[in-house]
Amino acid sequence: MDRLNCQNCALATLCVPHCVPQDDLQRIETFIQRGKPLHAGDHLFEAGDTFRSLYVISSGCLKTSVTTENGQESITAFVLPGEMAGLGGISDHVHQETATALDTTMVCELPFDQMETLCAQLPGLQHFFFESLSRQVIGSQQVAFQLSTRSAEERLAAFLWGLSVRQSRRRLSALHFRLPMTRTDIARYLGLSPETVSRLINNLQKQGVAQFGGREVELLDMSVLARLAGTPPMDIDSARSGC
Numbered sequence: 051m052d053r054l055n056c057q058n059c060a061l062a063t064l065c066v067p068h069c070v071p072q073d074d075l076q077r078i079e080t081f082i083q084r085g086k087p088l089h090a091g092d093h094l095f096e097a098g099d100t101f102r103s104l105y106v107i108s109s110g111c112l113k114t115s116v117t118t119e120n121g122q123e124s125i126t127a128f129v130l131p132g133e134m135a136g137l138g139g140i141s142d143h144v145h146q147e148t149a150t151a152l153d154t155t156m157v158c159e160l161p162f163d164q165m166e167t168l169c170a171q172l173p174g175l176q177h178f179f180f181e182s183l184s185r186q187v188i189g190s191q192q193v194a195f196q197l198s199t200r201s202a203e204e205r206l207a208a209f210l211w212g213l214s215v216r217q218s219r220r221r222l223s224a225l226h227f228r229l230p231m232t233r234t235d236i237a238r239y240l241g242l243s244p245e246t247v248s249r250l251i252n253n254l255q256k257q258g259v260a261q262f263g264g265r266e267v268e269l270l271d272m273s274v275l276a277r278l279a280g281t282p283p284m285d286i287d288s289a290r291s292g293c
Contacts, residue, residue: 078168078175081160081161081164081165081168082158082159082160083158083159083161084108084156084157084158084159085156085157085159087110087154087155087156088110088112088151088154088155088156088157089151089154089155090151090152090153090154091150091151092150092151092155093148093149093150093151094112094135094149094150094151094155094157095136095139095145095148095149096145096148096149097116097117097145097146097147097148098144098145099139099144099145100143100144100145101136101139101140101142101143101144101145101162102161102162102163103136103159103160103161103162104134104135104136104137104159104160104162104165105134105135105136105149105157105158105159105160106132106133106134106135106157106158106160107129107130107131107132107133107134107135107155107156107157108131108156108157108158109131109154109155109156110131110151110152110153110154110155110156110230111128111129111130111131111151111152111153111155111230111231112128112129112135112149112150112151112152112155112157113125113127113128113129113149113150113152113231113235113239114126114127114128114129114135114138114147114148114149114150115147115148115150115238116146116147116148117148123238124238125235125238125239126147126193126239127193127239128152128230128231128235128239129149130216130220130230131220132219132220133216134182134186135149135157136149137182137183137186138186140162152230152231152235153230165179193239200280202240202242202246202250203250203253203278204278204279204280205240205241205242206236206240206242206247206250206251206254207254207259207275207278207279208278208279208280208281209236209239209240210260210267210269210275210279211275211276211279211281212279213227213229213267214227214269214272214275224269225268225269225272226266226267226268226269227266227267228265228266228267229265229266229267230265233247233248233251257271257274258270258271259271259274259275259278260275
């Protein structure tokens with residue numbers, strides 16, 4: 051694996067804490083490793099694998115999934131650049147999910163034993179890591195809430211809104227972006243059928259809320275999308291500006 055220079059990475063503001071001094075950042079870089087590219091369908095880790103590392107996505111996209119009792123795939127998350135995968139394996143030292151590349155994907159590997167040692171020495175890094183854990187817990191709770199209480203239309207709107215906000219955090223367009231996942235993947239994530247997702251997408255287009263061309267999405271009316279997603283209108287400007 052190749053060593054990585056975090057200072058030259060466009061995603062450094064997302065996955066490297068601002069409060070870590072330069073000398074300490076160099077210590078972190080000594081154990082961060084980058085492996086070979088994953089291609090669509092490749093597994094980064096599988097459910098039941100021994101947990102050894104956390105992974106930050108530097109490009110591409112992963113989906114994490116579990117297999118239900120009837121053998122069906124249930125997608126639990128989509129992990130985008132600057133976001134972390136593998137957090138669920140910390141408690142029992144075993145990965146509970148399978149992480150699969152949706153397209154060509156590069157990851158930065160953080161061996162957990164070394165990271166744990168550094169967290170004890172660097173309060174800023176420890177705080178940043180706890181924030182990452184908190185975001186994952188909150189995200190899981192929000193998904194559970196959506197699947198249990200919201201209509202199909204509201205689930206899809208919340209999904210698109212969430213992708214828009216995550217795009218803006220990477221300082222990319224919050225209104226025009228590419229979906230790395232298929233409609234079948236979206237359906238499995240939202241607990242819907244692919245036919246329902248296609249119907250809802252057509253409805254959003256007819257309403258002038260969004261335009262879809264293959265995997266490309268353009269959000270045309272963020273006010274309506276926010277209303278459907280149950281998101282406070284005050285968040286709209288933030289999504290537009292990329293703040």
